[in-house]
Amino acid sequence: MGEVFIxxxxxxxxxxxxxxxxxxxxxxxxxxxxELAMLMxxxxxRDIPLEEVEIETPLTSTKSxxxxxKKIGVVPILRAGLGMxxxxxxxxxxxxxxxxxxxxxxxxxEPVEYYCKLPxxxxxxxxxxxxxxxxxxxxxxxxxxxxxxxxxxxxxxxCLVAAPEGIERVREDHEDIDIYTAAVDDHLxxxxxxxxxxxxxxxxxxxxx
Numbered sequence: 001m002g003e004v005f006i007x008x009x010x011x012x013x014x015x016x017x018x019x020x021x022x023x024x025x026x027x028x029x030x031x032x033x034x035e036l037a038m039l040m041x042x043x044x045x046r047d048i049p050l051e052e053v054e055i056e057t058p059l060t061s062t063k064s065x066x067x068x069x070k071k072i073g074v075v076p077i078l079r080a081g082l083g084m085x086x087x088x089x090x091x092x093x094x095x096x097x098x099x100x101x102x103x104x105x106x107x108x109x110e111p112v113e114y115y116c117k118l119p120x121x122x123x124x125x126x127x128x129x130x131x132x133x134x135x136x137x138x139x140x141x142x143x144x145x146x147x148x149x150x151x152x153x154x155x156x157x158x159c160l161v162a163a164p165e166g167i168e169r170v171r172e173d174h175e176d177i178d179i180y181t182a183a184v185d186d187h188l189x190x191x192x193x194x195x196x197x198x199x200x201x202x203x204x205x206x207x208x209x
Contacts, residue, residue: 026207
């Protein structure tokens with residue numbers, strides 16, 4: 001059964017407050033998104049397995065832990081998920097990157113997959129699906145569907161801000177998935193925006209509105 005992890009680190013809370021501020025411009029918004037994503041990835045990867053290896057320091061030989069060769073992949077949901085990617089890659093530069101693209105069908109209002117390309121050997125990788133917002137949960141569920149259908153067995157979902165409705169949708173559709181977020185906000189408004197939220201993350205990242 002998947003769990004929901006809500007981070008309460010003071011640095012994350014501080015940066016999220018700055019992200020929420022309507023006066024934060026695109027340049028600073030991008031920088032803060034990357035910084036927050038890196039801090040969150042630090043916590044999300046806490047359970048990566050280690051192995052002891054023998055190395056030579058300038059003084060002597062010693063046994064010391066290192067990551068046990070686990071293959072990591074990061075999958076942003078286009079387009080806003082790209083805003084979190086660089087921060088995570090600063091922490092894990094060897095991680096492979098996939099992409100999932102979705103659009104909303106104008107008649108059904110449900111997300112439709114238009115692009116999905118994942119790292120090789122996906123069935124042997126731990127994948128982290130990322131998107132700044134978990135609102136209705138439709139896009140997150142569709143992205144997880146797309147990744148699972150390609151053989152991935154180990155994956156987590158990470159967002160900056162989540163709505164209770166989105167968490168409930170993901171847990172209904174994918175009860176095995178762990179969700180990591182910096183905040184769970186109050187509710188969705190009539191236009192499916194998270195309240196208080198931070199607006200449209202994609203528009204704020206790229207200055208398109």
